[in-house]
Amino acid sequence: MKIIICLKQVPDTRNVRLDPKTNTMSREGVESIMNPYDRHALEEGVSLAAQYGGTVTALSMGPPQAAEMLKEAIACGADQGVLISDRAFAGADTLATTYTLANAVLALGAADLIICGKQAIDGDTAQVGPGLARRLDLAYASCISKIHEVRNDCLLARRMMDDGYDELEITLPALLTVVREINEPRIPSLKGKMNARKAVIKTFNAADIGADTALLGLAGSPTRVARVFAPEVRGERAMLEGTVIEQVKELAAKLEAII
Amino acid sequence: MLKIDEKLCIGCGVCEENCAFGAITVVDDLARVNDKCTLCGNCVDNCEVGALFIEEGEVVPKTDLAAYSGVWVYAEFRQGKIAPVVLELLGAGRGLADERGVKLSAVLLGHNLGDSARELIAQGCDEVLQIDNPALADFTDEPYANVLSTLIKQRRPEIVLAGATAIGRSFIPQVATVVGAGLTADCTELAIDEDGSLLQTRPAFGGNIMATIVCPDTRPQMATVRPMVMKALPPDPHRRGVVEDLKAEQFNLTSRVRVLSSVIAEPDKIRLAEADIVVAGGRGLESAKGFALLNELAEVMGGSVAASRAAVDAGWIDYPYQVGQTGKTVAPKLYICCGISGAIQHLVGMQSSETIIAINRDAAAPIFNVATYGIVADLFEILPLLIDELKGAK
Numbered sequence: 029m030k031i032i033i034c035l036k037q038v039p040d041t042r043n044v045r046l047d048p049k050t051n052t053m054s055r056e057g058v059e060s061i062m063n064p065y066d067r068h069a070l071e072e073g074v075s076l077a078a079q080y081g082g083t084v085t086a087l088s089m090g091p092p093q094a095a096e097m098l099k100e101a102i103a104c105g106a107d108q109g110v111l112i113s114d115r116a117f118a119g120a121d122t123l124a125t126t127y128t129l130a131n132a133v134l135a136l137g138a139a140d141l142i143i144c145g146k147q148a149i150d151g152d153t154a155q156v157g158p159g160l161a162r163r164l165d166l167a168y169a170s171c172i173s174k175i176h177e178v179r180n181d182c183l184l185a186r187r188m189m190d191d192g193y194d195e196l197e198i199t200l201p202a203l204l205t206v207v208r209e210i211n212e213p214r215i216p217s218l219k220g221k222m223n224a225r226k227a228v229i230k231t232f233n234a235a236d237i238g239a240d241t242a243l244l245g246l247a248g249s250p251t252r253v254a255r256v257f258a259p260e261v262r263g264e265r266a267m268l269e270g271t272v273i274e275q276v277k278e279l280a281a282k283l284e285a286i287i
Numbered sequence: 288m289l290k291i292d293e294k295l296c297i298g299c300g301v302c303e304e305n306c307a308f309g310a311i312t313v314v315d316d317l318a319r320v321n322d323k324c325t326l327c328g329n330c331v332d333n334c335e336v337g338a339l340f341i342e343e344g345e346v347v348p349k350t351d352l353a354a355y356s357g358v359w360v361y362a363e364f365r366q367g368k369i370a371p372v373v374l375e376l377l378g379a380g381r382g383l384a385d386e387r388g389v390k391l392s393a394v395l396l397g398h399n400l401g402d403s404a405r406e407l408i409a410q411g412c413d414e415v416l417q418i419d420n421p422a423l424a425d426f427t428d429e430p431y432a433n434v435l436s437t438l439i440k441q442r443r444p445e446i447v448l449a450g451a452t453a454i455g456r457s458f459i460p461q462v463a464t465v466v467g468a469g470l471t472a473d474c475t476e477l478a479i480d481e482d483g484s485l486l487q488t489r490p491a492f493g494g495n496i497m498a499t500i501v502c503p504d505t506r507p508q509m510a511t512v513r514p515m516v517m518k519a520l521p522p523d524p525h526r527r528g529v530v531e532d533l534k535a536e537q538f539n540l541t542s543r544v545r546v547l548s549s550v551i552a553e554p555d556k557i558r559l560a561e562a563d564i565v566v567a568g569g570r571g572l573e574s575a576k577g578f579a580l581l582n583e584l585a586e587v588m589g590g591s592v593a594a595s596r597a598a599v600d601a602g603w604i605d606y607p608y609q610v611g612q613t614g615k616t617v618a619p620k621l622y623i624c625c626g627i628s629g630a631i632q633h634l635v636g637m638q639s640s641e642t643i644i645a646i647n648r649d650a651a652a653p654i655f656n657v658a659t660y661g662i663v664a665d666l667f668e669i670l671p672l673l674i675d676e677l678k679g680a681k
């Protein structure tokens with residue numbers, strides 16, 4: 029089984045804090061990490077390859093430093109890392125991103141299974157997985173929380189829904205997006221780390237993957253970010269004071285006014 | 288690409304302050320941009336000497352914008368019911384359609400639809416396009432995406448809205464890909480600007496920033512909209528509208544994914560999303576016993592309990608009660624959080640609640656940044672007293 033995992037390098041938004049005074053993002057100490065959901069996608073790919081036989085390619089579109097993240101992916105069990113990097117990709121929305129990734133997948137000679145994270149913690153759109161599946165004309169399901177079994181031409185998996193879950197039979201080749209509940213990602217092994225150190229990350233640019241520059245980056249993106257701003261501070265805000273009893277009485281009064 | 292006119296730049300650093308992404312810094316009195324730049328344009332608008340500009344490169348051929356008209360709402364239908372978010376979208380869509388002077392239509396796909404179309408019309412739309420077919424009984428992405436994208440190509444609406452639900456976030460991106468439209472994810476605000484285009488505002492970076500997205504050159508403008516944010520109109524059973532039954536044969540309804548079974552979680556979980564009062568607990572509750580205390584408070588107040596992920600991970604309460612980025616989004620009238628620190632992943636699931644009350648013993652806990660009323664105290668001291676006080680009042 030040929031498996032491709034799509035990984036995005038993202039700023040660690042977990043460490044991003046809003047400065048309550050200026051209401052701006054404090055960026056100190058915010059490093060670039062592997063998108064947390066993609067760690068689960070990778071783990072699933074690596075364990076499927078171990079169970080059913082196959083290879084795992086870690087694929088990312090991003091700036092040159094994303095090669096570090098791909099090395100980490102190799103440390104966690106991927107067989108190879110491929111980076112698609114070109115200044116022409118800058119400003120890509122999800123439509124241009126899926127165009128680029130689809131071309132990259134085709135350049136790699138397709139796959140039996142592509143796994144993406146449910147969403148990236150920076151852009152937060154959850155649109156790349158489904159869009160990529162469409163471009164490659166693959167069977168697709170999102171928010172997979174368990175892969176039960178892989179058969180010759182299909183796999184059985186569980187999909188999270190708002191009101192519960194569905195059990196699915198998905199024809200291969202397919203693209204899935206996964207949620208965190210699917211597995212516990214492994215810590216890189218010593219052998220993995222050594223592989224990563226030796227590994228050479230293949231890097232392709234727009235021309236290498238046969239991409240039409242008019243469809244890349246900002247030029248190929250129908251959406252434009254018109255404005256970025258800090259979330260609004262809420263209106264009335266108060267800390268209750270006094271003894272515990274006084275606070276409870278005041279709170280109870282406020283609660284009764286609301287209900 | 289973001290370009291800097293080195294002759295004009297005075298190194299004032301305003302751009303650096305205005306970049307939410309840490310992508311531009313002033314080095315040796317000259318602004319320099321790095322790879323983190325998302326081309327959001329914020330710095331360009333703020334540079335007083337006009338030293339910054341975004342080079343667009345080759346632009347895609349313009350769509351004939353005037354050929355697109357009308358506002359569409361995807362009317363999600365599952366388990367025999369219209370999803371609550373659809374009514375909210377019809378409320379928002381009605382406003383947008385009126386402002387544009389166009390029709391508001393709903394697209395209803397599924398099986399055994401009954402008279403759902405009537406319900407949609409009562410909630411504000413002028414027209415319902417529906418297909419009632421067994422192939423659409425279960426949700427799978429392919430047939431749903433095929434139908435909606437074919438309809439969009441045939442009829443050319445200018446705006447298409449869908450709920451940012453598991454279903455909407457799954458197949459709407461496929462529709463946008465097929466029709467080549469811009470799609471804005473998880474919007475919390477929609478408006479029409481002077482030129483008649485749609486301003487779509489959404490949180491990104493885990494709720495740390497808000498971004499307004501536009502699609503200046505393409506149609507339709509597509510958006511998924513977060514549930515519990517827009518307001519539904521009061522239903523008017525006398526409203527008139529047209530229901531059009533579409534022939535299923537003209538669409539490709541085959542699917543490479545088959546739903547073998549569906550399991551619906553206990554109704555409590557659904558009640559949580561719709562509850563007016565939510566009482567949430569976090570790691571500060573220390574144990575399942577702590578949640579018993581929380582349950583008691585919820586009971587006196589007629590509310591539903593909820594939890595942070597830390598409490599769910601600890602096994603004190605089940606996952607369906609989790610609120611936040613990887614749990615439910617709730618927007619009740621009243622959200623009381625006890626022993627929750629206020630991590631951004633929790634806040635994104637509850638910060639649009641009308642009134643937020645936080646009880647935490649750490650005065651520096653970030654939860655107090657979003658709380659309408661805050662109490663710095665031990666919750667084990669406060670909660671029993673509060674329960675007694677509320678019981679007494681009853």
Ligand SMILES: Cc1cc2nc3c(=O)[nH]c(=O)nc-3n(C[C@H](O)[C@H](O)[C@H](O)COP(=O)(O)OP(=O)(O)OC[C@H]3O[C@@H](n4cnc5c(N)ncnc54)[C@H](O)[C@@H]3O)c2cc1C
Nearest residue numbers: 034089121122144145147148151152153154155156471472
């Ligand atoms: C503030 C802001 C708001 C934005 N809003 C929108 C919007 O509403 N609509 C829109 O179309 N674009 C939007 N964008 C652009 C969008 O963030 C980029 O297109 C981005 O490249 C992909 O989207 P995402 O980060 O949301 O990924 P998601 O769609 O959330 O990612 C899902 C999965 O796809 C895979 N994946 C995503 N990106 C890559 C990659 N570069 N390489 C390999 N795998 C990847 C990963 O497996 C990931 O887990 C926005 C950007 C910013 C800065």
Ligand SMILES: Cc1cc2nc3c(=O)[nH]c(=O)nc-3n(C[C@H](O)[C@H](O)[C@H](O)COP(=O)(O)OP(=O)(O)OC[C@H]3O[C@@H](n4cnc5c(N)ncnc54)[C@H](O)[C@@H]3O)c2cc1C
Nearest residue numbers: 569570571595596597611612613614626627628633648666
């Ligand atoms: C990708 C990702 C997704 C996530 N998704 C979610 C999500 O959906 N929902 C979610 O909630 N989290 C989510 N998290 C986790 C989130 O980052 C936090 O770790 C979590 O919300 C913390 O839960 P907490 O506030 O209960 O615990 P803590 O952060 O440990 O806070 C406990 C608080 O209780 C207070 N306290 C302790 N004892 C008392 C007492 N006796 N009286 C009063 N106060 C007391 C403490 O002062 C502290 O502020 C996610 C994280 C990641 C990385």
Ligand code: SF4
Nearest residue numbers: 296297299300302334
């Ligand atoms: S705001 Fe303009 S002038 Fe000031 S440093 Fe930035 S680019 Fe230069």
Ligand code: SF4
Nearest residue numbers: 306324325327328330
């Ligand atoms: S365009 Fe946006 S991301 Fe790029 S440097 Fe300017 S403010 Fe920062």
